[in-house]
Each structure stands twice: as structure tokens, then as C-alpha cells.
Amino acid sequence: MMWLCGVDEAGRGPLAGxxxxxxxxxxxxxxxxxxxDSKKLTERRREALFPQIQQRALAWAIAEASREEIDRLNILHATMLAMERAVAALSLVPHKVLIDGNRIPKGLTLPAEAIVEGDAKVEAISAASILAKVARDRALLALDIRYPGYGFARHKGYPTAEHLAALGRLGPCPEHRQSFAPVRAAGAQASLW
Known part of the structure; x- marks a missing residue:
């Protein structure tokens, strides 16, 4: 049996987390x-699929690259690092890794293929997309409790009008990505944190 591993990310565009x-x-x-593709599913549907994927997959893993790593490496390299960590954390070694997008992480030592819009074409990538998105959304709900006032539970860190207004009002919190232009601009003022 050929073990194909799907890999996807969530959270490249947000300003925090x-x-x-x-x-x-x-x-x-x-x-x-x-x-x-997790972006084409409702939050309720993603939450329903999350445990099914975990129960029925031969192997699954979720990994992250921190806000500090994003600021140090840049978002692209931090994303590749998170993907490498997810593959490395699997309980089995797949024969091939299928990655959503047009880039393969340089640190992967397994045969790999990048597939543009793979999250809509390959079920294993779709499943990875859902796990990553749900895990990230849950992390932002926790950030909303730690840093109230920004609306993280609603916008999940994306640069919405509400989020940008809160940044202007409160300044950045410790989980805001300092290397992102809107955060740098808001950081010029004093932060409450």
C-alpha cells in the first residue's frame, strides 16, 4: 500500500498568532x-469533520511556527517550517508528500510534489487543510481570551476593518506579527501590553 501524505497550512495572512x-x-x-478546501466549508462543517479525520486517518499531525519564528524567518519560511514539523511528527513515514501550493519545503527529505489548489483536488490535502484551519481558529479563540478587545474570536487575526481599528486603538499585543506592515505602523504608538 502506498502511503500518500497531504499537507496544508492555515494562517499565512493574519496579523497575529x-x-x-x-x-x-x-x-x-x-x-x-x-x-x-477548508476555506470552502463553514466553521460548523470543519468542526464536524475534524474528529472524523483524526479517527479515520492512518496518521495525522498538526504543527506550528510561532509568531516569533514568523518575525525572524518571514511568513513563507515559517510556513515551510511548520509543514516540515507536521510531516516529521507523523506516526508513520509516508511514501510521498503532496503539498498544497507551488513550493516544497527544503527540509523535507521524502519524495514530495507541490499541487496548486491541491486542497480542492486531493482528499488528503483537504483533510490537512481542515485540521490546520480548525487548530488555528481554536488558538485564536484562546488569544481572544488572553488579549480582549481585538476581536480575535471573530476575525481570527485577519486584517479586517475591526481588527485594524483595534490595532490603532490598543496598539499591538505580544502575539501580533511585528514584521507585518499594519502591525509595525500600529506599533509606533504605545501598546497596552
Missing amino acids: SVFAAAVVLPDGHGIVGLN
Whole structure:
């Protein structure tokens, strides 16, 4: 049996928090209905699929690169690092890694292929997309409790009008990505944190 691992990320665009990646190896005939690019699914549907993927996958792992790593490495390299960590954390070694997008992390030592829009084309990548997105959304709910006032529970760190207004009002919190232009601009003023 050929073990194909799907890999995807969540959280490249937001102004705060870690970037997450997941790796998933699905068996043939896994029976999970409704796998798709996580962005095309409702939050409720992603939450329903999350435990099904974990229960039915041959192996799965979720990893992240921290806000500090994003600021030190840049978002692209931090994303690649999170993907490498997710693959390395799998309980089995896949024969091939299928990655959503057009880049393969340089640190991967396994055969790999980048697939543009893979999260809508390959079920294992769709599953990874869902795990990464749900894990990241949950992390932002926790940030919302730690740093109230920014609206993290609603916008999940994306640069919405609400988030930018809060940044202007409160300044950045410790989980804001200092290397992102809107955060740097807001950081010129005093922060409450």
C-alpha cells in the first residue's frame, strides 16, 4: 500500500498568532464525506469533520511556527517550517508528500510534489487543510481570551476593518506579527501590553 501524505497550512495572512500546518495520511475507502478546501466549508462543517479525520486517518499531525519564528524567518519560511514539523511528527513515514501550493519545503527529505489548489483536488490535502484551519481558529479563540478587545474570536487575526481599528486603538499585543506592515505602523504608538 502506498502511503500518500497531504499537507496544508492555515494562517499565512493574519496579523497575529502562529501559522499552523497539518499532515494527513488517509486510507483507501476512508468514508469521510465532504472533504474540501477548508476555506470552502463553514466553521460548523470543519468542526464536524475534524474528529472524523483524526479517527479515520492512518496518521495525522498538526504543527506550528510561532509568531516569533514568523518575525525572524518571514511568513513563507515559517510556513515551510511548520509543514516540515507536521510531516516529521507523523506516526508513520509516508511514501510521498503532496503539498498544497507551488513550493516544497527544503527540509523535507521524502519524495514530495507541490499541487496548486491541491486542497480542492486531493482528499488528503483537504483533510490537512481542515485540521490546520480548525487548530488555528481554536488558538485564536484562546488569544481572544488572553488579549480582549481585538476581536480575535471573530476575525481570527485577519486584517479586517475591526481588527485594524483595534490595532490603532490598543496598539499591538505580544502575539501580533511585528514584521507585518499594519502591525509595525500600529506599533509606533504605545501598546497596552
